[in-house]
Amino acid sequence: MARTRRPLIAGNWKMNGLKADAFALAKDLAAGVKQAGWSDRELLVCPPATLVAAIAEAAGGSGLLVGGQNCHAKASGAHTGDVSAEMLKDAGATHVIVGHSERRADCGETDSIVRAKAEAAWRAGLVPIVCIGETLSEREAGDTLSVLETQLKGSVPPGATAANLVVAYEPVWAIGTGKTPTVDEVSAAHAHIRKVLGGLTGDAAGVRLLYGGSVKGSNAAELLAAGDVDGALVGGASLHAAEFLAIAKAA
Ligand code: 13P
Numbered sequence: 001m002a003r004t005r006r007p008l009i010a011g012n013w014k015m016n017g018l019k020a021d022a023f024a025l026a027k028d029l030a031a032g033v034k035q036a037g038w039s040d041r042e043l044l045v046c047p048p049a050t051l052v053a054a055i056a057e058a059a060g061g062s063g064l065l066v067g068g069q070n071c072h073a074k075a076s077g078a079h080t081g082d083v084s085a086e087m088l089k090d091a092g093a094t095h096v097i098v099g100h101s102e103r104r105a106d107c108g109e110t111d112s113i114v115r116a117k118a119e120a121a122w123r124a125g126l127v128p129i130v131c132i133g134e135t136l137s138e139r140e141a142g143d144t145l146s147v148l149e150t151q152l153k154g155s156v157p158p159g160a161t162a163a164n165l166v167v168a169y170e171p172v173w174a175i176g177t178g179k180t181p182t183v184d185e186v187s188a189a190h191a192h193i194r195k196v197l198g199g200l201t202g203d204a205a206g207v208r209l210l211y212g213g214s215v216k217g218s219n220a221a222e223l224l225a226a227g228d229v230d231g232a233l234v235g236g237a238s239l240h241a242a243e244f245l246a247i248a249k250a251a
Contacts, residue, residue, distance in 0.1 A: 005208050007224070007251040008166060008231035010044040010129060011238025012069060012097060012212075017047050019054070026055045028241035030062035033248075038063070041231075041251045045238065046097055049083045056092025067095030067129070070103055073116035075123065085117075085124035096121050097233075099131045099155050101172045111154025119157045122164055129166040129210070129233065130155050132193075136173035144171075145192045152196050160197075162206025168233040169193060174213025176235060183226045186211050190228035217246030224251050 013022075026045065033043050044065040047055045056066040068088035072079050075086045088096055098121065099114030109117075114130065121128035132151035134144045148169070156165065169189050174180050181189070190209050197204035211223050212233030224232060224247075231251060237243040 004206060005162075005230040007041040008044060008208050008210060009041065009244070009248045009251055010067070010095070010097075010166075010168075010210060010231065010233045011046060011244055012100070012233055012235050013045065013047045013239060014069070014102070014235060015048060016239055017051055019051070022047060022051050022055060023058055025239065025241055026058040026064070029244060030059045030064045032241060032245040033064045034062045036245075036248075038248070041248060043244075043248050044095055046095070049088075052088060052093055053091035060092075065094045067093050067097065067126075069097050069100070071096050071098065071117055071120055071124075071126075073113070073120045075120070085120040085126050089124040089126055093126060095127045095129055095166070097129045097131060097168075099151075101131060101133055101170060101175065105172075111151055114155040115157050118155065118165075122157070122159070127164055127166055129168050131168045131170050131212070131233070133170040133172050133175075133213070139171065139173065144189065148189060148193055149196045152193060153200065156197070156200050158200070160201040160203070160207070162203040162208075165201070166208045166210060166231075167193060167197070168210040168212050170212035170233060176214070178214050180214050180219060180223065183222055186223060186229060187227035190226065194228050215247060217243045217250070220247040220250035 046067040071085040072082040098117040118128040134147040208230040216237040
């Protein structure tokens with residue numbers, strides 16, 4: 001059967017990127033994407049908010065998509081230092097990451113906050129990439145699947161479709177550590193996520209599920225071939241054009 005879920009390879013630059021290096025990286029990625037001419041996969045980079053507009057402009061016409069790393073639930077108002085989904089859209093973004101574990105940990109983001117942010121993304125015409133994932137102690141306690149289920153049910157608003165939602169499974173203990181779950185563990189988590197999504201949307205079979213956590217060129221093919229994996233959310237390796245393009249090639 002033809003694959004219906006087009007793989008999405010997303011780069012989360014996190015709090016990295018000053019103009020000079022970021023432009024050079026975006027230019028190399030845009031050239032790589034243009035040269036490859038991929039129509040069977042999508043590439044997305046999520047730079048810091050300060051660079052979204054400029055990177056969107058630099059990527060223009062290449063097919064490289066640009067997203068935000070977070071948004072506020074409100075469209076505008078007295079929220080000093082925050083960025084709205086509408087502002088990201090206005091800057092050229094197509095996607096926004098919501099509920100990354102670093103924001104859940106650093107900023108106390110709960111499932112209901114993440115859900116409000118996902119709704120804000122929809123209001124602005126962006127696709128939210130909703131992140132969920134267990135901590136090491138939760139995994140060791142055997143609670144992985146129930147943690148994922150709780151996060152998913154709390155973070156995905158009603159109204160999700162294959163077109164307006166991406167979910168990223170990022171085990172907290174695999175982020176930036178060089179450690180990854182086994183392919184079987186990834187498949188089991190993703191199969192469970194899709195099953196739970198089945199209770200939240202009639203479109204669960206079409207929703208793209210990304211794996212994130214220490215993905216690099218050398219392990220991408222194996223991780224991306226795991227059951228129910230439709231792409232990757234890449235941190236560190238997305239800061240190097242050759243490495244990120246190698247991951248995209250593996251998709
Ligand atoms: P690393 O790829 O650096 O482990 O980060 C993963 C991540 O958090 C992407 O959002």
